[in-house]
Amino acid sequence: MNRSQRRALSKAKNPDSLARLAGLHQASGQLDKAERKYREAIARDPDNFEIHNDLGTVLKQSGRVAEATEHFVKAFRLSPKNVAVVSNLAVCLSSTLQFKEAAILFREAVALNPSFAEAHAGLAFTLAQLRDYDAAEHHYREALNINPLYWEARVNLGLALVDQGKVVEAFEQAEILAAAEEATGFPHKKFGVLLARAGCPDGARHCFERHLALNPTDAEQIAMLLASVGGAVPDRASDRQIVQLYDQRARGWDSGARQSGYQGHRHVVAALTELNAHCADTVIDAGCGTGLVGELLRAETRHLIGIDMSDTMLAQARQKNIYDELHRGDLVDYLRSHGQSADVIASAATLIHFGDLNPVFAAAAQCLRPGGLFVFTAFPNDDDPTAVAVGTLNGFAQGGCFRHGVDYLTGTAAAHGFSVALLRREDHEYVGNAPIPGLIAALRLKG
Numbered sequence: 001m002n003r004s005q006r007r008a009l010s011k012a013k014n015p016d017s018l019a020r021l022a023g024l025h026q027a028s029g030q031l032d033k034a035e036r037k038y039r040e041a042i043a044r045d046p047d048n049f050e051i052h053n054d055l056g057t058v059l060k061q062s063g064r065v066a067e068a069t070e071h072f073v074k075a076f077r078l079s080p081k082n083v084a085v086v087s088n089l090a091v092c093l094s095s096t097l098q099f100k101e102a103a104i105l106f107r108e109a110v111a112l113n114p115s116f117a118e119a120h121a122g123l124a125f126t127l128a129q130l131r132d133y134d135a136a137e138h139h140y141r142e143a144l145n146i147n148p149l150y151w152e153a154r155v156n157l158g159l160a161l162v163d164q165g166k167v168v169e170a171f172e173q174a175e176i177l178a179a180a181e182e183a184t185g186f187p188h189k190k191f192g193v194l195l196a197r198a199g200c201p202d203g204a205r206h207c208f209e210r211h212l213a214l215n216p217t218d219a220e221q222i223a224m225l226l227a228s229v230g231g232a233v234p235d236r237a238s239d240r241q242i243v244q245l246y247d248q249r250a251r252g253w254d255s256g257a258r259q260s261g262y263q264g265h266r267h268v269v270a271a272l273t274e275l276n277a278h279c280a281d282t283v284i285d286a287g288c289g290t291g292l293v294g295e296l297l298r299a300e301t302r303h304l305i306g307i308d309m310s311d312t313m314l315a316q317a318r319q320k321n322i323y324d325e326l327h328r329g330d331l332v333d334y335l336r337s338h339g340q341s342a343d344v345i346a347s348a349a350t351l352i353h354f355g356d357l358n359p360v361f362a363a364a365a366q367c368l369r370p371g372g373l374f375v376f377t378a379f380p381n382d383d384d385p386t387a388v389a390v391g392t393l394n395g396f397a398q399g400g401c402f403r404h405g406v407d408y409l410t411g412t413a414a415a416h417g418f419s420v421a422l423l424r425r426e427d428h429e430y431v432g433n434a435p436i437p438g439l440i441a442a443l444r445l446k447g
Helices: 003-011 015-027 031-044 049-061 065-078 083-095 099-112 117-129 133-146 151-163 167-178 188-197 201-214 216-227 239-260 264-274 292-300 311-320 331-336 358-367 406-415
Strands: 282-286 303-308 325-328 342-347 368-378 388-390 402-404 418-431 434-445
Touching (some): 015 031, 049 065, 049 083, 065 083, 117 151, 133 151, 151 188, 188 201, 216 239, 264 368, 282 331, 292 311, 342 358, 358 418, 406 434
Parallel strands (some): 342 368
Antiparallel strands (some): 368 434, 418 434
């Protein structure tokens, strides 16, 4: 398109021309401009499924998965048999842990176009998360039959094989992948995860470093992955990592939690009930997310305060109308600046994102009144009870998670004036049907 044509298009006001201009902005990486033009087009033609689908794509590219999902849903309602729309909606549902719903839509996409490799691969991924490995393997191989150069599908096939203990077969896929590392767009980071899980830490380290060289803005996540193969353990997941993770998952968090069998919030409240502290005067829900803990505590708490870093999570919590106060910010900063203001600090699946617990325990000790309780969940480090390690590579390290040794946890708590009121091991959540153990800890601040 020449300059005069582009100038004429920029002055057009009909929906198709606006959408074409938006597409040009999108292709050149100008996502803000693309979004504005797509929204203008939708304002003039709200029932155009293609424009909703395209806007959803831009929003997803921008990391705004919840908003993208809304437009993919609208596009789906307008055109439920369009394979691109069906697949895009399925991808968003999968990214927010709604695997059962995503699998239904991916199956529909495969039925609409059996030659659509991405639909086969997406279906395979969701089936693997649901532990239907035979069907997952079948669809990964279908995707690779359609496109043998679909490297991400091959890596995911290898990971599904490792999950089943088929390490020799996983290595066969790894050998094919190793020969393609110079290919444009090769997924070095994910290939590194496959190699690490297959017992090749040196190869994994090489892949992580290669990804970092090509994508320097991913330094924080790569630091976590390098720690899993012998690198230095970070003090905590970065604010950016956490916000990106939970902004993406917010929309489907509650339903995803139900599907994954997540129990962290229930364990925290059960511990408070056992210690007769569930009806405390002032409770801070540190890392409140969408309000799963708050829902269980609301009836018997006089003043309930929620704090979280994710605006999108807080928006979900706000809709439930269960908190007396909601604050966006870092929990350490908040606790440190509200001295002796709480009887209980509850924190489900939040300290998992901190390696060094000293800053958290110090802030909690400042915030609690004498005799107050700090109740939280953590992942155990069974490899070394005295140390901190990054999470496992079956998704937890990638999500900025850490594992804490029991002796490390209790020793650090004692150094900040806490005694252990309760400490036990429970199933925290599930990956497929496999339970993921968690530590439930209740620390009492000495009077």
